[in-house]
Amino acid sequence: MTTAKQTIDGFSLENILQIFNMESKSQTLQVTREDQTGYLDVEQGELIHASLGSLSGMEAAMEIMVWDEAKTEVLPLRKVQRTIQSSLINILLEVSKLKDDRRSAREESGEDLLQDAIEKAEMQQYKLAHDELVAFLKKKRDSLIGWIWFARIQGNPDLIRKSLNVAASIDPNDSLLKEEQRKFALGLPSLRGGVARKCYFCWTPLNRSATACPNCQGSLIINAEALQHVGEMDAKVAGEAQDRYLRILRRHPRSLTAVYCLALIQMNLGRLKEALVYLDKASKMAPERAVFTSQLKLLLEHLASQSQDMGADGSAEATEAVAPPPIEVEDAAPLNRPVTPQRVILVVEDSATTRKVIAITLTRNGYKVIEAGDGLEALSKISEERPDLIMLDVILPKMDGYKILAIIKGNAEFKDIPVIMLTSKDGFLNKVKGRMAGSSAYLTKPFDPEQMLQEIRKHIW
CATH class of the missing domain: 1.25.40.10 (Tetratricopeptide repeat domain)
Structure with missing residues (x-):
């Protein structure tokens, strides 16, 4: 049985289930919202089972189906026992009623307004967050979390203090409030001119010129x-x-x-x-x-x-921290005048980090970059792409740079491609060896990106 997933974008979960019902499909839907993942099992167009953490059956189905902005993936139908007897139409009606009830409750409590304000604050849209928090606190003046967030978005130390004092009058023993009070006391001595900025990571009030946070030790700029x-x-x-x-x-x-x-x-x-x-x-x-x-x-x-x-x-x-998932990056906007026609450079380097440094530098200067992590991949890319210049690391897995260089220079079609050797060995004999093998230039790591660009421009325009 195939386990391939298919992501469905642009349709609500209700729409997807209705389509499955009309087409009598048998599939399992994996539904993810933030850190929660649930499963809806559909057989012949009818919902037969659902699971979400410790919940199962109808209870799990109702909870999953009221989610907004969830990611839905289609899987082969799991082997499960039927735990849901209601028809899909009746389930959708119940879900619609539950959504309306919860929406009314949130509107009554102001919860939607608070969550919108928090999201804007997290995006550093403080003016918009301020307006929504004011509206929320008019309805729910006794909201401790509302006053904490109101303090977080303020730039005036006096307003921060007053907001935290109001929160303390509601529940002086709240752990989050105590943490906010501690951070305020920590940041207060450095505040000058009656204006504060906030740490991007922990909300500690900081002097506007601060480049690091004394609380979380996070740097607020790359310098x-x-x-x-x-x-x-x-x-x-x-x-x-x-x-x-x-x-x-x-x-x-x-x-x-x-x-x-x-x-x-x-x-x-x-x-x-x-x-x-x-x-x-x-x-x-x-x-x-x-x-x-x-x-x-x-x-x-x-x-x-x-x-x-x-x-x-x-x-x-490398650290023990878990890296975030990769993000899609558009083609670079060149910093300088683009090379016309666009020249192609093959970067052959086994260090992913060094490859990334070189690739970004070249792309932002108008070059098209292709990459290879070892000699065999490099030879394949040369044959497929026919680059205008090759940047070739000497030390590579499987086949070292000198062997690759010899193969390139021994090929009638590719022998005229300029090759710049990259190495961490700075010695006369290494340079002579590279020259004798046919390299056009020799860069010693660590190298200056501007020096690299100058060397490239000697060989291609």
């Missing part, structure tokens, strides 16, 4: 100092912040705030390759913002300078 302190951020805060911004990114794929903060989190955790991907994404989303471009350039240069020490998996910066 030379921050790169000296990777791995020092509180892992629990980093994990919670990563989950928060990934959730925002799923709901708002163009959220520049989420993308940039994810870059910062990865940098703080020491996952510099992942930080590079997110920061490159941010600079493409806002090419007019020099702050992203300058930080990207700094990180590229830093990774290039560290390339000598990196293994094939970028292990120089």
Whole structure:
């Protein structure tokens, strides 16, 4: 039996079940919302079973089917016992009624308004969050969590203090409130001019010029100092912040705030390759913002300078933290005038991190980049793509760079392609060996990205 999954986008769960009913399909639907996953088993178009954690049968089905913005994947029908006897039409009617009841309850309690305000606050849309929190607190003045969030979005220390005091009058022993009070006391001595900014990760009030948080030890910008302190951020805060911004990114794929903060989190955790991907994404989303471009350039240069020490998996910066799932990255917007016609460069390098540094640098300067992680893959890419230039690491698995170079130069079709050798061995004999084998140039790792570009421009325009 096949276990391949098929994701269905653009349709509500209700629509999918109605289609399955009309076509008498037999499938299992895997439904995911944030950190919850449930299963709906459909046989001949009728819902026969459901499971969600400890829930099963009709109870699980009702809970799953009221979810909004869930991801639905189609699987082969599981082998399950029938636990649901109601027809699908009756179930959908019950779900519709339950949704209406819950919506009315949320409107009555102001819960929807609060959740919208929290989401806007998490996206750093503080003015919009402020307006919604004011409206919510007019309805629910005794909401402790409402006052905590009202304190979090304030830039005035006096308003932060007053909001926390109101929260304390509701429940002075609340653990979250005590944590907010502790962070406020920690940040207060550094606040000047009566204006505070907030840590992107833990909400500690900070001086507007602060570049790091004294509470979670997270750096708020990628600069030379921050790169000296990777791995020092509180892992629990980093994990919670990563989950928060990934959730925002799923709901708002163009959220520049989420993308940039994810870059910062990865940098703080020491996952510099992942930080590079997110920061490159941010600079493409806002090419007019020099702050992203300058930080990207700094990180590229830093990774290039560290390339000598990196293994094939970028292990120089590996940590125990779990990397976030990859994000889709659009084609780069070149920083300089694009090369016309676009030149193709093959990068042959077993370190994924070094490959990423080179690829992003070249792409942002107008080149098309293809990549290979070993000699056999390189020879295949050369045959398929016929690149205009090859950047070839000397030390590779399976076949070293000199052997690959000899094969290239021994092929009548490819022998004229310029080859720049990359190596961590800086010695006269190595350079002579490369020259004798037919290389066009020799770059020693760690190398400066600008030096690399200058060398490339000597051979292709």
